[in-house]
Amino acid sequence: MKFGIAIRNMGPQSTAAAIRACALAAEQIGFDALFVSDHLCIPPGQTEGSGGRYLDVLATLAFIAGATQRIRLGISVLVLPYRPAVFTAKLLATIQELSAERMILGVGSGWMREEFDALGVDFKKRGAIATETLRVIRHLFANEAEPYRGELISFPAFVFKPRPKCPPIWIGGNGANAIARVMEFGDGWHPMLRAAELGAAVARVKREAAARGKTALEIVARSGFPIDDTARARERLAQYAHAGVTYVIVDLGRYADCAQFIREAEKFMAEIAPA
Numbered sequence: 001m002k003f004g005i006a007i008r009n010m011g012p013q014s015t016a017a018a019i020r021a022c023a024l025a026a027e028q029i030g031f032d033a034l035f036v037s038d039h040l041c042i043p044p045g046q047t048e049g050s051g052g053r054y055l056d057v058l059a060t061l062a063f064i065a066g067a068t069q070r071i072r073l074g075i076s077v078l079v080l081p082y083r084p085a086v087f088t089a090k091l092l093a094t095i096q097e098l099s100a101e102r103m104i105l106g107v108g109s110g111w112m113r114e115e116f117d118a119l120g121v122d123f124k125k126r127g128a129i130a131t132e133t134l135r136v137i138r139h140l141f142a143n144e145a146e147p148y149r150g151e152l153i154s155f156p157a158f159v160f161k162p163r164p165k166c167p168p169i170w171i172g173g174n175g176a177n178a179i180a181r182v183m184e185f186g187d188g189w190h191p192m193l194r195a196a197e198l199g200a201a202v203a204r205v206k207r208e209a210a211a212r213g214k215t216a217l218e219i220v221a222r223s224g225f226p227i228d229d230t231a232r233a234r235e236r237l238a239q240y241a242h243a244g245v246t247y248v249i250v251d252l253g254r255y256a257d258c259a260q261f262i263r264e265a266e267k268f269m270a271e272i273a274p275a
Helices: 016-029 057-067 085-098 113-119 123-142 176-185 195-211 230-243 258-272
Strands: 002-006 033-036 072-079 103-108 169-172 188-190 218-223 247-250
Touching: 002 072, 002 258, 016 033, 016 057, 016 258, 033 057, 033 103, 057 072, 057 085, 072 169, 085 103, 085 123, 103 123, 103 188, 113 123, 123 176, 169 176, 176 195, 195 218, 195 230, 218 230, 230 258
Parallel strands: 002 033, 002 247, 033 072, 072 103, 103 169, 169 188, 188 218, 218 247
Antiparallel strands: none
């Protein structure tokens, strides 16, 4: 099992100094990756915990890439319909190139209708847009200069450089459309399910993936842990392992500052992860 950790790119903890300190600490402590979360237009009624302050995930990862050396740089998750597909692919390729191919691309179709309204994106088409965007990303990372003709997006041939290795793509979501994206595009599945709900779903998805030749599908869980109750935290981790999870993103919630982040991250890796 691998371990990532969520770093707050929102709220008062999202200063440049705090993000840099937490990222460097996560790298030093031994986490495999760090993850940031995507929102662009927080409505006034949804600001609890962030105050409406959200740094863009891709700009934040570019900043972190320059501050770190080893740790992988993940998104949990990028809401694909929020950004134009070709523009998104260019940003991903740029960060992937400049970070020495350390990105992990978790993706989803989104859920906050008010955010779609603010961005002028049709909420009802979010799934179709997400799927088409993934096709564009795969197309551009696979081809240096080839035209694309899709149902929602088309463009003539252009030179797509830099063209590093495509980041591993983790598909977020639990529904049938999300599972279909796992089968078409996914290197991993990032469901939003509790440990007790995961076992049967993981077995079903892995069977379908194996039938399609996907035998190394990463199964990802993002969860908080009762850091001060080691026994209970170990039990939760064991539940994820039993369910077939291969990658856990540790979410420390609304930690007050870098000192709390570092203290709890160190305790997780020293006392909980080894179990």
